[in-house]
């Protein structure tokens with residue numbers, strides 16, 4: 269146990285065999301089918317978790333339904349105070365939870381800690397928000413009338429999360445939902461349930477100390493079938509789902525069928541544009557962090573580099589130099605920058621994409637090997653790849669969730685680079701490196717990037733929580749986290765009050781009885 273994982277699991281209470289959790293309660297357990305969770309870093313089993321049955325899911329929904337009426341009546345700032353305490357508990361457990369995220373998911377420790385910090389940040393944001401759930405007041409066209417809008421709690425929020433941000437995505441949704449007066453049911457990725465169990469344990473004490481009713485924060489471990497049940501369930505007015513576009517299509521259709529609300533955060537195919545006026549020293553760090561960080565398993569990972577032909581040679585040479593010394597290894601090892609992929613399937617998808625893109629005309633410049641050295645103990649490690657390619661290749665058009673960076677040449681003005689950047693079906697994150705005001709503003713203007721995130725002199729990944737996060741087109745159109753993303757977790761009501769002695773009708777309609 270060289271990385272002290274036994275102590276981490278003990279501190280976080282992760283030995284449990286249960287399938288479903290609610291405030292102070294657990295269901296399922298030993299008689300359910302279980303799933304053995306293995307670290308992608310060294311192939312070692314960490315713990316087994318039971319998978320929820322339909323009956324377990326039903327029990328949790330009942331608990332959530334029962335909790336909502338009391339929770340929605342608690343003043344929002346009081347709910348905010350509970351979120352404040354959750355933030356403190358996360359601060360207290362940051363080191364251990366960051367380590368578990370790193371070991372279970374495979375991202376390097378710095379990023380595991382960063383993920384927990386993001387949870388802490390969203391708690392702070394939500395505490396402030398709990399006093400800012402405001403609507404507008406409008407002037408009425410009728411005399412002695414007042415018109416305004418207000419936001420009410422919505423009900424049960426279903427949260428389906430992906431493996432690559434096993435805990436932060438829950439907090440973006442759950443902390444906002446909590447101050448908005450909603451109760452939530454979390455279905456984490458079946459690949460990373462232990463970090464979710466740890467989070468439930470961390471918040472448990474805060475909930476008990478504050479007499480939070482059973483059913484406000486719920487966790488159901490299971491496969492896609494639990495997510496499917498939630499998507500089709502009329503008792504769940506909002507389903508917030510993060511994952512692949514394929515999953516989003518299924519969830520969006522099921523939620524749409526019953527006219528519920530879906531918040532979809534799906535795949536990206538993010539590009540950085542490098543114009544002749546780019547500060548290349550600055551750009552290099554952004555590109556390498558964006559392309560190989562989290563071993564290419566971020567929704568905002570830099571997948572395409574759109575380079576002006578006049579600097580293409582220099583950029584590719586500098587990247588080859590940087591890629592030659594990338595420290596690939598155990599994510600908990602000091603100095604590692606690239607950890608493993610999540611599992612053997614992911615390695616297969618990486619290798620397959622590299623074969624396919626070469627058949628389509630691409631040239632593998634470096635990387636692409638699957639590492640199997642004894643030192644890596646059966647982990648799923650690959651060497652990040654650089655590929656010279658063209659934007660229209662089918663493989664370049666798809667999101668491959670692995671560290672492959674496509675180098676794409678453009679000529680002429682920045683509008684040509686923007687056309688390439690927009691020329692994919694996804695629309696999550698985008699960036700330009702330039703010191704030229706005209707190029708930067710063209711990229712940000714109405715005819716510029718079509719993505720939910722557009723950055724200047726910053727890479728595509730590593731967003732702050734203060735802005736709304738999400739993307740257009742096949743990325744699903746949802747927005748979570750900062751700005752006014754909270755509105756989707758509430759129901760809006762328009763109120764008109766007549767304090768006069770007449771009953772004038774809108775639009776001046778005459779209706780005398």
Ligand code: NAD
Pocket residue numbers: 428429430431432433455456457458490491492494495496499510511512513514515516518519532533534535536566567568667669696738739743
């Ligand atoms: P995935 O789609 O395989 O699984 C995501 C979650 O959806 C899991 O909990 C899974 O059990 C569940 N699920 C799968 N099929 C379902 C269905 N039909 N109905 C209901 N639930 C279902 O994704 P993954 O491999 O865990 O994560 C990687 C993907 O997530 C990438 O495409 C990445 O870009 C995307 N992602 C997007 C964002 C974002 O904010 N836009 C953030 C993180 C990850």
